[in-house]
Amino acid sequence: MKIAVCVKQVPDTWAEKRLRESDRRLDRESADGVLNELDEYAVEEALRLVEAHGGEVTIVSMGPERAAESVRKALSMGADAAIHVSDDGLAGSDALATSLVLARALDGRDFDVVIFGSESTDARMSVVPAMVAERLGWAMLTFAQKVDVDGTTVAIERAGDGETVSVRASMPVVLSVVEKINEPRYPSFKGIMAAKKKPVESLDIASLGLDAAAVGASGAWSEVADFAARPAKAAGTVVTDEGDGGAQVASYLVEQKLI
Amino acid sequence: MDWTDDGEHADLRSGVRQICADFDGAYWRGLEPDAYPEAFIAALTRAGYLGALIPTEYGGGGASLTEASIILEEIAASGGNPSACHAQMYIMGTLLRHGSAEHKQRYLPAIAEGSLRLQAFGVTEPGAGSETTRISTRAERTPDGWIVNGQKIWTSRAMYSDLMLLLARTTPYDECAKPTEGLSVFLFDMRDAPGLTIKPIRTMMNHNTTEVFFDDVRLPHDALIGEEGRGFRYILDGMNAERILIASECIGDGRFLLERAVAYASGREVFGRAIGANQGVQFPLARAYAALRAADLVRFDAAARYDRGEACAAEANMAKLLASEASWAAANAALDTHGGFGFAVEYDIERKFRETRLYQVAPVNNNLILAYLGQHVLGLPKSY
Ligand SMILES: Cc1cc2nc3c(=O)[nH]c(=O)nc-3n(C[C@H](O)[C@H](O)[C@H](O)COP(=O)(O)OP(=O)(O)OC[C@H]3O[C@@H](n4cnc5c(N)ncnc54)[C@H](O)[C@@H]3O)c2cc1C
Numbered sequence: 001m002k003i004a005v006c007v008k009q010v011p012d013t014w015a016e017k018r019l020r021e022s023d024r025r026l027d028r029e030s031a032d033g034v035l036n037e038l039d040e041y042a043v044e045e046a047l048r049l050v051e052a053h054g055g056e057v058t059i060v061s062m063g064p065e066r067a068a069e070s071v072r073k074a075l076s077m078g079a080d081a082a083i084h085v086s087d088d089g090l091a092g093s094d095a096l097a098t099s100l101v102l103a104r105a106l107d108g109r110d111f112d113v114v115i116f117g118s119e120s121t122d123a124r125m126s127v128v129p130a131m132v133a134e135r136l137g138w139a140m141l142t143f144a145q146k147v148d149v150d151g152t153t154v155a156i157e158r159a160g161d162g163e164t165v166s167v168r169a170s171m172p173v174v175l176s177v178v179e180k181i182n183e184p185r186y187p188s189f190k191g192i193m194a195a196k197k198k199p200v201e202s203l204d205i206a207s208l209g210l211d212a213a214a215v216g217a218s219g220a221w222s223e224v225a226d227f228a229a230r231p232a233k234a235a236g237t238v239v240t241d242e243g244d245g246g247a248q249v250a251s252y253l254v255e256q257k258l259i
Numbered sequence: 260m261d262w263t264d265d266g267e268h269a270d271l272r273s274g275v276r277q278i279c280a281d282f283d284g285a286y287w288r289g290l291e292p293d294a295y296p297e298a299f300i301a302a303l304t305r306a307g308y309l310g311a312l313i314p315t316e317y318g319g320g321g322a323s324l325t326e327a328s329i330i331l332e333e334i335a336a337s338g339g340n341p342s343a344c345h346a347q348m349y350i351m352g353t354l355l356r357h358g359s360a361e362h363k364q365r366y367l368p369a370i371a372e373g374s375l376r377l378q379a380f381g382v383t384e385p386g387a388g389s390e391t392t393r394i395s396t397r398a399e400r401t402p403d404g405w406i407v408n409g410q411k412i413w414t415s416r417a418m419y420s421d422l423m424l425l426l427a428r429t430t431p432y433d434e435c436a437k438p439t440e441g442l443s444v445f446l447f448d449m450r451d452a453p454g455l456t457i458k459p460i461r462t463m464m465n466h467n468t469t470e471v472f473f474d475d476v477r478l479p480h481d482a483l484i485g486e487e488g489r490g491f492r493y494i495l496d497g498m499n500a501e502r503i504l505i506a507s508e509c510i511g512d513g514r515f516l517l518e519r520a521v522a523y524a525s526g527r528e529v530f531g532r533a534i535g536a537n538q539g540v541q542f543p544l545a546r547a548y549a550a551l552r553a554a555d556l557v558r559f560d561a562a563a564r565y566d567r568g569e570a571c572a573a574e575a576n577m578a579k580l581l582a583s584e585a586s587w588a589a590a591n592a593a594l595d596t597h598g599g600f601g602f603a604v605e606y607d608i609e610r611k612f613r614e615t616r617l618y619q620v621a622p623v624n625n626n627l628i629l630a631y632l633g634q635h636v637l638g639l640p641k642s643y
Contacts, residue, residue, distance in 0.1 A: 072270055187274045189307040189320040189330075195270065 001055035001149070003046040004111045005079065006102055006132070007039040009063045009070035010122040017122070023217075024224040025092060026122060028064070035070040038117025040077070040184040041177050045147060046115050047078045048182065053149055056080040058111070062090060062101050068200070075195035076187035087204040092217030095123070099131030101215060104208045107136060111172060113154060118143050118176040129176040139169035145180040268329050275330050278302050279337035284607040287339060291465050291610070295419045296343045301373070303334075303344060310371035312348050314355070317367035324500055325562040328507035335511025336518075338607055340614055342466055345508065346416060349501040350380045350424045354446060357485035357493045362446065366422070378420035379449070381411040381471055382494065389627055390643075391426070392438035392491065396473060398427040398445060400487075405445070405478040413621070415468040417457045423449050423471075426494055429487050442490040445482045452476050464613040498623075499565055499575040505618055506558045506575075509582035512615040513551040513589040519608060520544055520593035523600075534596070543592035550585035557581055573636045580628045583618040590615050 011017055015031035046057045059074040059082040061067055071082045085105055093101065106114055114136075116129040133140035144156035145164065155168040159178050187195075205212050213219055239248045253259040282299045290296055303309050312327050313319020322330075327348050334341040351370065354362060354377070369375035387393035396409025407427060417423065423446070430441030449455060454476040457469050485493055521544060524535030534540050561574035590612040594601040601608040619625050633639040 069269070073273070076270060076274065186278050186302065186306045187270075188305075189271075189274070189311045189322065190315075191307075192270050192274045193320065193322075 001050060001053050001113065002058070002109070002111045003049060003055060004058045004060050004106055004109070004114045005039070005042045005046045005074065006060045006106075006114065006116050006128075007043065007070060007074050008036045008061065008120045008122075009033040009067035010036045010120050013037060013121045019224070019227050023092070024227060033066055033069060035073045036117055036120045036122075038119060038121070038177070038179065039074070040117075041179055041181055042115040042117045042175075043074045043077050043079060044182045044184040045144075045175075045177055046113075047185070049113070049147065049149060055112075058083060058109075060102060060105055060114075061085070062093075062098060062105070064091070071200060072195045073187060075198045075200075076191040077185060078191055079198075081198055082200040083203060084200055085203045085208065089205050089212050089216045092220055093215050094220040094222050095125055095127050095131060096221055097215040097219045099128050099135055101208065101210065102128070103132045103135035104210060105203060106132070112152075113149075113171060114138075114174045116174070116176045118178050126176070129174055133174035136172070136174065139173045140175075141167050141169055141173060142176045144175050144177045147175065147177070147181070268326070271326060271329055272333050274306075275308065275333035276337060278306060278308075279334055279339050282337075282339055284338050284605075288604060288607065288610065292461065293459065293465055293467060295416075295467055296340070299339065300344055304373035307371075309344055309347050309373070312351060313367050313371045317363060318371035319367065320371075323562075323566045324503060325559065325566055328504055328558065328562050331504055332507040332511035332514075335508045336514040337511075338515050338611070340465065341508050341511070342614070342617075343416070343419075344378070345504055346378050346380050346420075347376065349497060349504050351377060352497045352500050353424060353444060353493050354484065356496060357444070358446070359481075361481070362484065366446070375422065376420045377422040377424065377446075378416040379414055379423040381414045381417075381423055381425045383413045384410060385412045389624055391494075392442070393432065394426065394428060394442070395432075396425075396427045397431075398425075398429050398443060398478070400429070403477075404480050405482060407445075407473040407476040407478060409473050411471040411473075413460070413468050414457075414471045415466055417449065417467075417469045417471055418459065419467060421448060421450055422446060424484075426490050429490075439491040441488050442494075443487050444484040444490040444493050445478055446484050447478045447482045452478070464610070464617065466617070499561070499571050501622055502575040502579040503558060503561050503565060503571075505622060506554065506561070506578035506582035509579075509586035509615060509618050510551060510555050510558060512611055513547065513554075513582070513586035516586070516589040516593040516608065516611055516615070517544060517548055517551070519606075520589075520596040524596050527598075540596055543588070543595065547585060547589040547592045550581070550588055554578065554581035554585045573632065576628045576631055579618070579623070580625050580632075583615075583625060586615040587619060 011028055011031035012034050018027045018030055020027045050057055057079040059071055059079045061071050062085040065086055068084060071084050075082055083105055085101055119126040130140050141156045143159045145159040146157040148155045152171045153168055154173045158165040158167050159180060239245055307320050308330050311320035311322035311330060315321035331341040331345055370377050384394045386395060398405045398407045425445045426442055428441055429443040435441040454474040456472040459469050462468055524540050525533055527534050557574060558578040561571050561578045564571035564574055593608050594612055597606060597608050600606055630642050634641050
């Protein structure tokens with residue numbers, strides 16, 4: 001089974017994130033870059049699937065030079081090879097452009113399964129996996145909390161609000177996974193050492209045969225027109241209970257249109 | 260404060276840090292006074308860090324000493340206490356260099372995989388102290404193996420290790436031409452050694468150290484590592500690695516203490532300004548930082564020489580001396596910076612203060628390092 005896992009480098013989840021005045025984009029330099037946490041679950045699931053069924057795992061990432069650190073981290077967990085798409089012309093790509101680039105990088109390589117984390121901690125849109133599936137014309141199984149492979153059939157348990165749904169599709173298939181699916185392994189010492197020697201294929205806009213105008217800021221369908229800092233937290237309202245505390249809280253909630 | 264500027268090892272550092280992130284200050288505090296960090300050791304072993312120095316043909320990581328030292332440094336810098344596992348890294352070298360092919364095949368793969376722990380190193384004795392050649396634990400050869408009698412002290416982790424590397428006299432001191440002769444190294448399984456009694460010693464920090472009594476303990480012939488009578492040499496061979504690794508732990512301790520102190524000094528306001536603006540607070544931290552960086556350079560120099568197979572005794576000894584003094588300077592400065600809060604257990608400052616103090620005394624006292632430098636590096640007359 002040939003599995004690809006799409007991963008993204010994001011600013012450290014715990015770091016204060018800022019938008020840049022100059023181009024109104026996320027200032028990625030101001031925080032350490034880390035492998036998007038949910039993507040670790042995707043890598044782990046891919047590794048488990050090939051451990052059980054045989055095959056190989058390829059990491060696919062679009063991102064600036066320094067995203068190579070996150071690619072290596074995924075390789076150090078045990079993936080076999082990687083494809084890193086990097087090009088100055090990709091800066092400012094929106095979800096549509098990102099999905100175009102990823103789909104082009106994935107297409108024609110005989111992958112049976114492509115796995116994504118269900119969202120990235122910086123953008124939180126959760127749309128790229130479905131867009132990639134649509135562009136490839138493959139089946140899409142989203143929000144998997146359990147994956148089973150039987151021959152060429154992939155069955156998942158899809159996490160919902162209070163219920164789970166069983167969904168099945170035939171390969172090739174795109175999956176997105178949620179945190180519940182597994183416990184990602186730590187990169188091992190040997191994995192870290194081996195990752196330095198694993199093949200990483202570098203691609204750019206030209207080698208993917210993409211139209212430069214369709215990607216990056218120029219190809220974006222949306223644009224940040226303006227932004228403002230989050231307003232400072234206002235002091236809370238303190239309700240002093242003099243026998244009518246419950247009623248006061250209730251009327252506050254009614255005022256706020258919460259009940 | 261950027262310590263991790265060595266791009267070459269960035270992945271290794273972040274790999275170790277990722278494990279350590281799951282074992283925070285509360286975890287280490289919760290182990291006090293004397294519980295062994297089982298879960299941490301298991302995670303570290305599973306990810307192959309404890310077996311890093313074991314060659315790949317035995318299932319280990321094939322790490323350089325530089326890489327191993329970075330592993331221990333990062334554990335300490337995260338606030339963890341690498342003493343729970345450092346011995347596995349440095350005593351294994353004796354087995355590797357002097358053990359027979361059969362010894363290595365029997366033990367190394369199991370140690371690498373984590374099913375066997377080699378964490379105990381029995382050298383020091385109450386009657387000998389720093390003068391190792393005066394140890395009196397005796398191993399006598401008999402037709403069916405060795406019989407060991409005597410006592411060790413400060414044998415750390417003996418309760419949590421399967422194997423012990425033991426230094427014992429096989430020829431009495433008075434019958435040897437030189438004091439360094441007549442000592443031999445043994446490797447044996449403590450789980451199967453009737454006559455062995457282990458008693459924990461309570462110490463200032465959580466170190467799981469013990470006294471070990473040998474009462475007619477029988478060891479098989481092949482417990483002997485290398486040649487009979489050459490044990491002192493074998494132990495000395497491992498000293499450089501040990502000193503470099505201990506220096507690295509001190510560097511990690513110092514980083515932890517300084518990072519905490521700098522954050523606290525920048526945030527705590529008294530008399531209307533951050534306490535770190537006062538030179539009385541700032542300068543001790545700056546001085547400790549400079550000392551740590553200098554010690555770190557000597558440590559990397561020593562480790563690089565070791566990895567190239569060059570002589571490095573002077574550098575390894577200096578690294579341990581300088582790093583243990585620098586981390587102690589950082590500990591004092593961090594405690595002063597935190598004022599009363601430094602004494603509160605939940606800040607982890609007092610714990611690291613206790614942990615890092617050890618390294619001026621053990622595994623070798625800094626006085627003996629100075630004596631080594633004086634005599635062997637500077638060529639001054641022998642002092643003892
Ligand atoms: C927590 C802990 C863990 C340990 N773990 C281990 C272990 O796992 N295995 C093991 O074998 N040992 C272990 N040790 C023992 C440690 O290596 C010894 O404590 C150390 O080598 C010093 O020996 P000593 O305590 O007998 O001190 P002594 O030799 O009695 O020295 C006491 C003082 O006198 C000074 N002194 C002695 N001779 C001279 C001299 N010629 N010139 C100048 N000053 C001198 C020393 O520097 C020191 O300040 C451990 C010790 C501790 C405290």
